[in-house]
Amino acid sequence: MKISLNHLNKLFSFSDIPLNTLVEELSLSSCEIESVEFIEDNENNNDTILDVISTANRGDLLSYIGIAREISALIKKEKIKIDLEIDNTVISSQENIFDSGDCLATITGSITNIQNNKSPLWLQHVLLTSGIKISGDINDTVNYIMLETGFPLIILSDNLNSDNLDPSILINSNETISNQFNNKLILKGVLYSSQAIRKLSKELNIKNNITQRYERGLTNQDLEYSYRRAIFLLDTIHGAVVDNLNYLYLRQISEATKPIIVKPITIINRLGKTCHENITINASDIAKKLNDLGFYVLKSGEIFQVSVPYYRQNDVQREIDIVEEIGRIYGFNNFIDTIPRVRSYGKLTSQEILLRKMRSRLKILGFNEFINYSLGSYYDHLTEKTIQLKNPLTSEFSNLRQTLLYNILNNISYNLKTRNGLTSGYEIGRLFDYNSGHGYKEHNYMSLVIAGEFFDNNWYNQNQDIDWFTSKGIVEELLSDFSEKLNWQKIKNGTIKIYKNIFHPYNISNLFINGDFLGIFGQLHPKVLKSKDINYKVYALEINIDVLVSQYKTNINTNILYKQYSLYPYITRDITLNVPKKIMAEIIKKDIMETYNSILTKVEVLSLYEGDQIQTNYKNISFRLYYQAYNRTLTVSEVDDLHSLICNKLNFKIA
Template sequence: MRVPYSWIKEFVDIDISAEKIAEKLNETGIETTVEKFGRKIERITVVRILSVKKHPERDKLLVCEATDGQNKYQIITAAQNVFEGAKVILAKEGAQIGDIHIKPVKFGSLVSEGMLLSLEELGVAEKAEGVFILPKNTKEGEDPNKILGLGEDDIFEIEITPNRGDALSVRGLAREIGAIFGIKRKEKFPVVSIAQEEVPEIKFLSDKVFRYRAVVIKGVKIAPSPFEIQLKLIKSGQTPINNVVDITNYILIQEGQPLHAFDLKKIEGDIVVRNAYEGEKIVTLDGEERVLTSEDLVIADSKKAIAIAGVIGGENTKVDENTTDILLEAAVFDNISIRKTSKRLSISTESSYRFERGVDIENLPNAQDKAVELIIKTAGGEAFGEKDVYPQPYKPREIKLREKTTKRVLGFEIPKEKAKELLERLEIPTDLTEDGTISKIPAFRAFDLEREIDLVEEVGRLEGLNIVEETFPKISVQSFRKSDEFLFELRTREFLKDNGFDEVVSYTFVDEDIYNILEIPVPTIRIKNYLLKTQSIMRDNLAVSLIKTLKHNLRFQNTDLKIFEISSVFFENHEEIRAGLLATGKLIKGFSFTKGDQKYSTLEKWDFLKFKGVIESYLKSLGLFNVDLTPSNRPYLNPYESAELFIDGMNIGYIGKIHPKKADTLEIPKDVYIGELKLRYVPRELSDKAEEKEGYIFNIYKKRAVPKFKELPKFPAVKRDFAFEVDESLQVDKLLRAIRESSEYVEKVELFDIYYINENRKSIAVSVDFRAEDRSLSDEEVNKLTEDLLENLRKRFEGIKLRNQEG
């Protein structure tokens, strides 16, 4: 919030430098900076527009003749709000406006001898449409620097914590400054007479509205507001619009009470405060159509919604140049409801900002009456009636503050008499008790002061926390125990780093396009108020993020990549911590050597087996050996070089090579290998037990059998080689597993050859070691084990036979 120091002085008699006040506000908990309002600009003056004509050669330009009382100037401008007789600010030749050095400029055949200035060009507004129009009584030739106070008035920039909504106004800031320096704040009371005529009925159909007061003013004339009001708004970072709207903004800044003016003639029937209908639409004052949900609160008449309560008004009842009768609204709404609506719709207004942080419900009629007084004074008209619906009037909370609590928390003593004085300086009514004080919390601090410790903070910050004596802290000698989950993720991270992978960290939100390219379902969890379309969806896998990281690296010609990420993916009812890996290009950046017939190379590239080896090595490092692989049907993976990973029948992840068609679409290399491992389950409900979930490596790791030492073998193994002829569709892994499980004497099974006999049959050659722990196996025993093995395999796999042997 921006507030000019001169405005604060209207509420508290103070003659202390702005820098000193900012220093004290920072010390007492309100982050404050101070700066000058704009800067003085040389060679600018006030001119009167003598005539306005269209440029004969440029359709969008106007040719203005202007005078500063002594000289005449021909000015060419694109501003459409200039008119004959208008008093405006002219930058003459030699002036420096931002990066523009003013000099005569030709537009077609005509020369412009200066530049008419807007608030934006003066450097006091972020955006402004048209030149700034000064009051009619401004004298030609006057210095605009003095009129506007450029480079003179001090402006406070206030940043508050969410609990200090009471400081979001000139009145509240004056109260705070007065309390700090021990100066009583001045109060201004409105003088307004309101006739008791009929006003629209006000109905509450929601429990999210606590007070609603409406005042009808008839016979107003919409025009620019007085220059004094405009200038205060400009210094506060607001853009003047018209007298009625400006006054609502003026009171909002001065009193902290949001107001809204409706065109009374556009309201049909009663005023109804209700929840929006699901899917209800309203075009708001910014010209955007908003789609509402049943959680949003609206102001409606008998036929339609006319405002999003506490956030923004509707286009259908806005005050414009034809308005003569208005209904002025002042209300207090549920702060949580307003915050949710504001965030969901991505609308942050001065009103919503204050409602979210709490508005003084007791000051509402006082603030509104000040607005009524100003509207009648500046726009004419008469107040014809008012209606105030206040179902549950505010009852002050009583909080006791004990001297011993203050001493224990702050480390220094504040007598109860001093505590009473400090609290009353903050306008908190306080009485003395036997062991301390008891305070009745006023409505403007109802959102902040709830417990005794809150009052300790108030007296402590006003007394000055810089007087706290230095003491040595107590340090526990008990070491901090890191959680099993943390240590498990650390172990995973260290393994991958030790194997040459670089860790990356990416956003957990992505865009829909990558899902469509990979042909996988788009997640249902979306960000309602996303800032970028490319960050609108909460991801449900790490592959999408790893591929985006790869594409980013490729733009910098980094084609050899080994990366991993350990992070969250999101689902409707839970989250998962996963480890995602991606590798492409060279595994080892070697070199080639050629000398006659001697050739060798130390360069190695990634392939499926090397990538699979990293995953299997990681699982083995955890003591997980019984890993099964089955073909993967993920649409973005090559079906011949991909696999789903299983442990005890539970899917723990996948590995594979990116499908060549997807690689072409994504414009990435064809040798990209990617994988994901499901590390941990993260519940959203306390009743949802993470340790009971299956298919997560952390849970399997915790339940794994403790490794036991096995005595080294005393007797030799007997090796037999087999070449099996099988159907092309038989998975090699199933055959190897069947051989291992065929007998207790099978110690080791190794694959050493696969080749295709024809399109339907293939040969799988394996080496099998047989060993007994208590004796050397005889040839007869091994032959019998071999026969049993073959018989077992014939029963399990149809059509299997040894090579050169009939089945």
């Protein structure tokens, strides 16, 4: 909407406000100043034209009186009475009991005794600056009222039926004016719903000043105020009389809107801190600003009941709208606009971190990943009762699996049959079991199958089949990243029932972590491999991921301490022992390390021999011990003394 500053100053006296201040305040708070033009009016007076672009929710800014209210609230220290002279004739009103379609309210009156049908030059100048076509007669006055108050009125000939006015006549600018002088005219104002006009203008493809104002929302108070202003101006300019007034309205629009409940502390918190120390916000300032905007504020303790003026009812309906109004008046540029740093990023669970590390580790070690269904067929060699589906699709998918190993062996067997080679790999999935005391249980497991040949780094060495020690070393390397307290225990009282026919009865071991059973490792039974047409030695690991995660959680946030390498050389000594086969090397290493001394840094197995040269049911194990200090060079004598002490202790225990 283009407005004339000269005419605005005549109506409301804003001449003391500098142009730059006016443009800046309006641009920062409520609308955009598209352009500023300097022209001469019809009386050769200099005038400034502002092209004001308002947002779609601010229908009140499509009028001179709306712009004046905004300027008064933004710039003036004291509230200016934003009002125009209107006619105070009593207009009789009644509730409309007829079906009025999209019409919400209407005022109709007869225009008689027109003394002067010509429009004055100042009025024509205001219309020209706004881009409205001039007719030079009484229709210019009606169009001017739309610019002043924001509500479109229409003049009709007396011979037209104005009771059921088609809204298309109103919004069509070519038919809204009377093009011939007639002493019997009708002044009509009709309030339509914004939805109805929006739909109609889209159908007729009509976009003009009238449809724009209706679509943004008008009220019956706008209708009555504009009509009274029209009566006053028609009398003042044209000497016309408007009588036989009839005001009809619907019940729903006559009801008052409910006040909005707001808390000043909420407004202050939402807007945040100001950029300047001299700008402060408190409850009394908020109430004053709202009063300047035309709101009525009723204080009730720490709560404000804010009544919205009629010209803002389509715009301000919620508490957040009140917050926006206060922000506009203070100026959003006066508040700190830094977004608070909220660290609400999603994070991976301990289980997901562990699984990703495990997959990465297995990939580095050269293993492939298998993915299989959680359903399988019933296996005769399973001794525990399986969980059967009541309505399986096929017999091959009739049970919930209790181990991942069978599916992996099926994958390996299929690859061999299709001549894709012997494949080692792993699978991570869910296993299911049933216990009469605890019901159905679901667990996360990881199974690893190691088969085939392993390779030395030297090209001239022949490939060797995988064996127990190599497989065990791979498992230790895999699990070393997740826990250092891994214990191997030989099974003495039989294997877990489900694994009884899967693993070799002698080459099998249980894995414990901090005393909790983690899983099982061993060589697969030759009968199982033969049934799958696998003619190789195969070693397998199956561990409970849930148990590993519970231990991993305690270590995941543990601070890692680093220390510098010793600058002094280490000294090695070897120990060779003949021990019963039932004694595990891990136990001997533990006994050696329990001989606490700061210079004994590491113990490793050097060799293992079992054969005819030693006693039956005995084995020969060699260990290498590393001695090193961090602050000095060790002497041979102190190393030999400690080494002799360790040897005597071990010989005493073995004997």
